[in-house]
Amino acid sequence: MRKNWIVVPALMILLLLPALSVAQGVDEILTPAAEEQLEEPDSWLDTPGAVTVRDKENDAGDKLVVSFELPADTEGIFAYNVYRRFAGEVGEDTWSLIEVIPAGEPTEFIDGYDPEFPVEPGVLYEYRVASATVDGEEFFGPIFEADTVSAGEIYHTGKTRVLIAAGMFIFLIFYYFGKAQRGAKMYLRPIAGIEAIDEAIGRATEMGKPILYVPGLSSIADVATIASLTILGRVAKKIAQYQTPLIVPNRDPIVYTVAEEVVKQAYLEAGRPDAYDPDSVFFLTTSQFAFVAGVNGMMMREKPATNFYLGMFWAESLLLAETGSLSGAIQIAGTDAVTQLPFFITTCDYTLIGEELYAASAYLGREPKQIGALKGQDACKAIIMTFITAALIFGIIDVVANTHILDWLRDLVTSPIIE
Amino acid sequence: MKRTVPLMIVMVGGILMILQYFIPHQISQTVLAYYTDWTPIILAFALILGVGSLTRIHSHKIRRKSKNWQYSWAVLIPLYLMPVLAHIWPQSLGGGMDSPSIFHFTFMHVQVSIQATMFSLLAFYIASAAFRAFRAKSALATLLLLAAVVVMLGQVPIGALLGKWLPETGLWILRYPNLAAKRAIMLGVGFGMLATNLKIIFGVERNWLGGAGK
Known part of the structure; x- marks a missing residue:
């Protein structure tokens, strides 16, 4: 009985205690448990959904297009960390972090651009994506095995238009090659700079001064350098006939070796191998401004009567041409560097602009095939001009008649620069 | 033989490189890498x-006591x-800017300074070239001058x-x-390059072969 008497008030106290503690704001006794229950949902981030993997088209088989589904609740997510490992691997240390995508950014990316984590062709991978907090805490989603492997293609479908255009231009050039070889007469527009070459060589001969020929500062891989070397061969042949001294400084060691052979052969063809000076073609330095200093020094000391600057030039173009102008030489320049053309036009007597540099060899040689190639180039330009004129007309029609013909033409002939 | 072998190498290499552009496959990339690896070698x-x-050349000059032969020492x-x-x-490669070694000192205080001097000359040369270009001798030259004045003033706050x-x-x-003029030049350059490359690949242009070209 005594026992029962104690139980009843004890139960009542226990029941009243929480009510009292809430009512009085004294919740210290229950606080730790209550806080845990309230904060637990906030500290957990929702994780991303399914990861989809597909092979990237038109690549070497070293890229995969990966995308993942966003979590239902993106609250508190700072970024998504994408991990990858070989399929079948086990253990946490097998995962590699391959991409960090900030929240709000597109969830599709190309895997394989990072050289540290290359994608191997034909290899199956597993992916998992983690939601990351601003503090770097990660909440991982499920692991997905890619249902495809990367494979290389044998034809780039995005380059079909380039292939058609290249095929067409190659055909035209060969067509005119053949036409020229069959003896068809072809008109060549006179180019003042090329016609002045003979005059410039003659002037140097009369003055008894050397001729300076700079074949540009670029490497042999540059088409402008190759064009310059072909011109050098023809110029050197004329120089050999007149027995005028020639100076050919080179910046690139490979260009030097080719230039030396070209000049040697030109003297041989001119029937004056004895007049060839092995010191006339030489390597100077690979340093851009040291080369300029060396050539400018030669101009001021040797005072060449004629300076040729044909090939690829950069900032040194004006330094060379202005010094040549001060030394009183007749100067003929030619480059395909659009930014350097104004400097040459200002300071040189004659300038071969852009394609004229490539045409010079054909003009000097007058061989049928060379002239045919020039005509082929002109035909290619005519096609481009037709497209430009059509675009102009279609643009006007679009404005007047509110049509979209220009877009159709643009889609027909252009390819996206960036895939 | 002396002519045929280099021409064949160029033709095969050139055609391979054209095809390579249209083939993204890994074999094609390996071929490209193999070819380009040869360049530094x-x-x-x-x-x-x-x-x-x-x-x-410079030892000849010194030996023969040619004109200005003393400068050859400055090269050698x-x-x-x-x-x-x-x-x-x-x-001598050690050290830094605070305690430079001999190599470092020579590079930083001789070579770099001389190159910077050469480059800075460009500013003065541009001024003299601009003066020559913008002389209003004819109607076209006057037009060029006016265009240049407008463009230059348009680039600075006072404009x-x-x-x-x-x-x-x-x-x-x-x-x-x-931009229209620039693009026209670039278009011509593109076709010029294409034609030159084809001439070289198919052996129409052989001057670059030097002695082997004939």
């Missing part, structure tokens, strides 16, 4: 020939001194102060007439 050997050529001494400092005496039309007109000149 050839360059390294050509550099030996180049340095040999420079040494030969640094040409051999710098590699000696860098490779034979590697301690906007003089009138809002100045930067706008300057930008219009750059964006339309100037």
Whole structure:
């Protein structure tokens, strides 16, 4: 009985205690448990959904297009960390972090651009994506095995238009090659700079001064350098006939070796191998401004009567041409560097602009095939001009008649620069 | 044989490179990498020939006491001194800006300074070239001068102060007439390159072969 008497008030106290503690704001006794229950949902981030993997088209088989589904609740997510490992691997240390995508950014990316984590062709991978907090805490989603492997293609479908255009231009050039070889007469527009070459060589001969020929500062891989070397061969042949001294400084060691052979052969063809000076073609330095200093020094000391600057030039173009102008030489320049053309036009007597540099060899040689190639180039330009004129007309029609013909033409002939 | 083998190498290599552009497959990329790997190897050997050529010419000049032969020492001494400092005496590569070694000191305080001097000359040369270009001798030259004045004033803050039309007109000149002319040149250059490459690949142009070309 005594026992029962104690139980009843004890139960009542226990029941009243929480009510009292809430009512009085004294919740210290229950606080730790209550806080845990309230904060637990906030500290957990929702994780991303399914990861989809597909092979990237038109690549070497070293890229995969990966995308993942966003979590239902993106609250508190700072970024998504994408991990990858070989399929079948086990253990946490097998995962590699391959991409960090900030929240709000597109969830599709190309895997394989990072050289540290290359994608191997034909290899199956597993992916998992983690939601990351601003503090770097990660909440991982499920692991997905890619249902495809990367494979290389044998034809780039995005380059079909380039292939058609290249095929067409190659055909035209060969067509005119053949036409020229069959003896068809072809008109060549006179180019003042090329016609002045003979005059410039003659002037140097009369003055008894050397001729300076700079074949540009670029490497042999540059088409402008190759064009310059072909011109050098023809110029050197004329120089050999007149027995005028020639100076050919080179910046690139490979260009030097080719230039030396070209000049040697030109003297041989001119029937004056004895007049060839092995010191006339030489390597100077690979340093851009040291080369300029060396050539400018030669101009001021040797005072060449004629300076040729044909090939690829950069900032040194004006330094060379202005010094040549001060030394009183007749100067003929030619480059395909659009930014350097104004400097040459200002300071040189004659300038071969852009394609004229490539045409010079054909003009000097007058061989049928060379002239045919020039005509082929002109035909290619005519096609481009037709497209430009059509675009102009279609643009006007679009404005007047509110049509979209220009877009159709643009889609027909252009390819996206960036895939 | 002397002519056919190089021409065949060029033709096969050239056609392979054209095809490679349209084939993204890994085999194609490997071929490209293999070809391009050759470039530094050839360059390294050509550099030996180049340095040999420079040494030969200047040693001839010194031996013959040719005109201005003293300058040849200024070429030969640094040409051999710098590699000696860098490779034979590697301690000279140490140090930094605070306590420079001999190599470092020579590079930073001689070579870099001389190159900077050459480059800075460009500012004065541009001024003199601009003066020559912008002389209003004819109607076209006057037009060029006016366009240049508008573009230059449009690029500096004072241009906007003089009138809002100045930067706008300057930008219009750059964006339309100037860009159209640039693109026309670049288009011609593109076709010129294509034709030159085809001429070389198919052996129409052989001057670059030198002695083997005939």
